[in-house]
Every structure is written in structure tokens, then in C-alpha cells.
Amino acid sequence: MSEPKNVFQYTRQHIKTGNLSFLTKQVANWQKLTELIQPLLPKPEQWQVVCYQYGILTITGENQAMISQLGYLQKQYISQLSQIEELKELQKIQVRLRTRTQSEINPIKTAKQLSPATREMLQNAASYVNDPKLSQALLRLASNKK
Structure with missing residues (x-):
């Protein structure tokens, strides 16, 4: 060899x-x-x-x-x-x-800004929801807060 x-x-x-x-x-x-x-x-x-x-x-x-x-x-x-x-x-x-x-x-996540139309839809959805926690979560999501 x-x-x-x-x-x-x-x-x-x-x-x-x-x-x-x-x-x-x-x-x-x-x-x-x-x-x-x-x-x-x-x-x-x-x-x-x-x-x-x-x-x-x-x-x-x-x-x-x-x-x-x-x-x-x-x-x-x-x-x-x-x-x-x-x-x-x-x-x-x-x-x-x-x-x-x-x-x-754990890749770094970048926060994406929501469009004004999406924010408005989330806020409207929050006003129709009977569950206060879900409504609050939708409003938080619309404001892009964590």
C-alpha cells in the first residue's frame, strides 16, 4: 500500500x-x-x-x-x-x-412595522371581540408594543 x-x-x-x-x-x-x-x-x-x-x-x-x-x-x-x-x-x-x-x-428578530390599514383592522377587530384579554392583545399588536 x-x-x-x-x-x-x-x-x-x-x-x-x-x-x-x-x-x-x-x-x-x-x-x-x-x-x-x-x-x-x-x-x-x-x-x-x-x-x-x-x-x-x-x-x-x-x-x-x-x-x-x-x-x-x-x-x-x-x-x-x-x-x-x-x-x-x-x-x-x-x-x-x-x-x-x-x-x-436564536436568530435576531427584526420588528416589522404594520401598515396603517392593518392597524385599523386590528383595532376594529378588538372592538368587536367580547373577551377583554383578547381585545387588549389585539390593541397591543396594533400598536406594535411587546
Whole structure:
């Protein structure tokens, strides 16, 4: 078996330009690999390549069930993925749980202004409703107060 090629090996060029160019190249390669593997892995998970080195592909996902499925069926996925030219040296898949950031969990909501016609309809509806709490809620909604 041939020795796996390390596509992320540090070269003299990187010593001159610093780590930024090296890291930028790594991230670009991982993004390319992510696009290549996504259609072949279990759906609906959004897989993300975080490393590919020495024949070991490390990917992340947010769904524990999908991660477990990929782990159990690793041999089948390795045989599929190793047909891709960039992954022909693939020997092992490591799967890690990726946590969502706070901004993904609770996106910032922007308040939309109601049109004057909508406000008027809400105020009219509030006057027809017999339930005082519902009427008050409709009036609050019409005024855009929380």
C-alpha cells in the first residue's frame, strides 16, 4: 500500500508568507471536500469537513443520530468516498458532533412595522371581540408594543 500523501504539508513558501496563506489554503480545500462528500452522506444532515490528513477524514454534523449512522456504516461510506479522486487514500472517517452557535439557535428578530390599514383592522377587530384579554392583545399588536 502506498504512503498517504499529506496535501496540507508545510512548505518553504509557507515559512516566507506566514501561517495565514497556509491556513487559507487548508480551509479552501476542506470546503471543496465538503461540497464533494455532501451528496454521498446521510441526509438531511449538513456535513462539514474539518480535516483530511494521513487518510483520515474528520467531519462534523449536528444530528447525533446521523453521526451514529455514519459511524456504523463507515466501511460502506469509505468505499463510496474513496472513489472521489481527492479522497482515494481514504482509510478512516472520524465523525464529531458540531454544536450550533447561539446566533443559529436564536436568530435576531427584526420588528416589522404594520401598515396603517392593518392597524385599523386590528383595532376594529378588538372592538368587536367580547373577551377583554383578547381585545387588549389585539390593541397591543396594533400598536406594535411587546
